[in-house]
Amino acid sequence: ARLTRLREAVPNIMLQMLIRGANGVGYKAYPDNLTEKFVAEASEKGIDLFRIFDSLNWMKGMEGCLNFVRRQTPGLAEGSICYTGDILDPSRPKYNLNYYLTLARQLEEAGAHILCIKDMAGLLKPYAAAELIPALRETVKIPIHLHTHDTSSLQAATYLKAVEAGVNVIDVALGGLSGLTSQPNFNSVVEMLRHSPRHREFDQHSLNEFSDYFEALREQYYPFESGLLAGTAEVYAHEIPGGQYSNLRPQAAALGLLDKFEEVKQRFHDANELLGDIPKVTPSSKVVGDLSLFMVSNNLTPQDVLEKGPTLNFPESVRELLRGDIGQPEGGWPAGMQQAVLRDEKPFTERPGEHLAPIDFERAWVDFEKANPYTQFTDLLSSLLYPKVFADYWEFRKSYGDVSRIPTPVFFFGLKEGEETIIEIARGKSIIIRLQSIGPVNEEGMRTMFFTLNGQTRNLEVRDQRVAVKTVHNAKADRANPKQVAAPLQGLLSKMLVQAGQQVPKNAPLFVIEAMKMETTITAPADLTVGSLTLGEGARVQADDLVLTVA
Incomplete structure (x- = not known):
């Protein structure tokens, strides 16, 4: 509905959206025909340009979506390369200039209408841009689009070098919404280029009025600010994407780790190294974040993760990533980390969509409409992409109506x-x-x-939710006692997967803890028989709370 209203309000301006290739707009791989149906529906509702990327820069993850856009829509397919590392740093040869030129060539050959360099953490420095953009222009014939985040407060300089080098498009944000983890200042960039060969005519008075309006509006959303008061060069060390930075802080708070946020940022760097130094863009960045929070929650060093891996209950997202559910990175996954997390589970290297059965939309719609009257086909797509989120949303909507x-x-x-x-x-x-x-x-x-x-x-x-609030203190487990199974981190005990008296083999799932989109499945450390269940589904747990005993 919002997209339809936007399209009606701005019929003369192109609308674009991000799509995560085979991951659609979610955090996992989806059946090919679901991604295809979503692309067609988005185009019909008003999207003109699809910025297609894979969080690991895996071509197999983007090819299908590129084809869908070209074949199923009148829109533009913008193939994206996620920028990471530093092409000028000889100590980091994995992501050198040739790496990006090769990907650019492959995207053009795959049919991309436009090439986007997607610099989500703002790591592309000015002199690196001065080398990258001309090299890309010599390699491909399609327009080049540069996207960055201004976490370091340096990216206006990067844009200046890119513009001088011939970049075709840059992403900016209105002044009142710009800077820090957002994009460089639109209003200021206009002035930066005034009286230069690349100047474009904009009404600066109108831009300033729009900026003032959104600056006032922004104050109403202050609880969701990133927490940064100024640009920081720390981003070149931890490499947290701009879009993730403001989410990682509430995630840490939900796990009781807000006072350790500096350590979380350090562990983000360590987690990235454990995973092989990968591009960090949703959904891969979420996995790096989940692993960093897991490490801080359990007081683990990188060496601990590798040495104790077979005994640790890693977040489900980490298991899925190393299993191959999201795709394959440059050079493959580190064998030691993969073995530590997956244990005896065998990973795969094929495209995840090859393992997923297609959706029967006719049957799915009949079942969905019966369970959810007065819905539309777009609601079915939302449900297939985000089952739990949609179910919660629909219950809320039935209770409270259109609160928008x-x-x-x-x-x-x-x-x-x-x-x-x-x-x-x-x-x-x-x-x-x-x-x-x-x-x-x-x-x-x-x-x-x-x-x-x-x-x-x-x-x-x-x-009144505040009335008679009782603070429940759960019994704590003795970590040295093998007959007691504890919660490894703070969160919601969302699923209890065993019953008292049940015999459970080693590594079988016992229960699931959920905290801010991060699910952690706790498995049996050995063959065991469940004794008593100390806590049940829906309980709020702290780290080391006793959840069940072993008979």
Whole structure:
């Protein structure tokens, strides 16, 4: 719906989207016909340009999507190379200039209309850009598009060198939304190029007005800021992508590691090295982040990970990555790390889509519509791509309706007594809601909220989540006792996979802990018989909480 509204509002401007090749818009590989159907639907709803990439720069992960866009849509297929390393650093030869030129040539041969250099962590330095862009122009005939993030506050200089070298397109952000983990400042770049051969005419007064508007709007989203107050050269050490930096902090907080965030950043670097120094873009960057959080949660060094690997319960995303579920990196996966994580499980090197059965959309739609009345085909696609996220969203939508119409501050922070808001429920039709007062809490933890709706009194009973909050302290496991199985990290005990008295073979799954998109499956350290279940599904756990005993 939002894409449709955007298309209607800006019919004369091209809209583009990112698509993660075989990973679609998710964190895993999907059946080929699901990716193809999604591309066709996105094009029909208004997308003009598909920026196609693979988080490991694996051509097999991009070829299918490139073909889908060219064959199924009137849109443009932009093939992307994820930039990592430093082409000017002789100590890091894995990602040298020839590596990028070879990929560029392959993307052009695969049918890309445009080539994008996707510098998600802002690692492309000015003099590296001055060498890379001319070399690419000599290698391919298609336009070259450069994307970066300004975490270091250096990337305007990188853009200047790229522009001087002949880059065709650069990505910028309006002044009020620019800098740090975002893109360089649009308004400033316009002035940087004024009176130069590459100047393009923009109305600076209008740009500044737009910037002021979004700067004020941004304040309403302050809880989601990255936490950076200035640019930092640390990014050249940890290489955390700009889009991930603001997510990694709340992930760390959810695991009780916010006070160790500096260590998390160091372990991000270590985790990347353990995985073979890979390009870090979603979904590969998420895996590096998951591994870094896992290492800090369990006080593990890189050497510990390799030596103790067979006894550790790694996040599921790490297992999937090293198994080959996301694709293959340059030079393959480090054998020692792969063996430590997968143990006896055999990895594969073929394209993941070759192992996945196609979706029967007719049957899937019948089943989906029956379970979810009043939905659309796009909802089915969302459900297939993000089953749990869609299920949670749909339950929320059934309970509360279309909350996207509620003004942002009211949605995030609610109304105060005596405060009112105007909600536009349709074009030209608005309602005025005023919170008159809040009643006392009753014995069931409910309060009556007294509103007026366009002047008419409305009462609503809601549960006060703050009432009678009990802090539960779970029993702690004795790590030295082999008959006690503990939670290795803080989170939600989302799945209990065994029962009391059940015989479980070594390495079989026992339970799953989930925290901020990271799932960790805890497996049996040896053949065992389950004694008692100390905690059940839905319990909040801290590291070292006792979950079950061994008979």
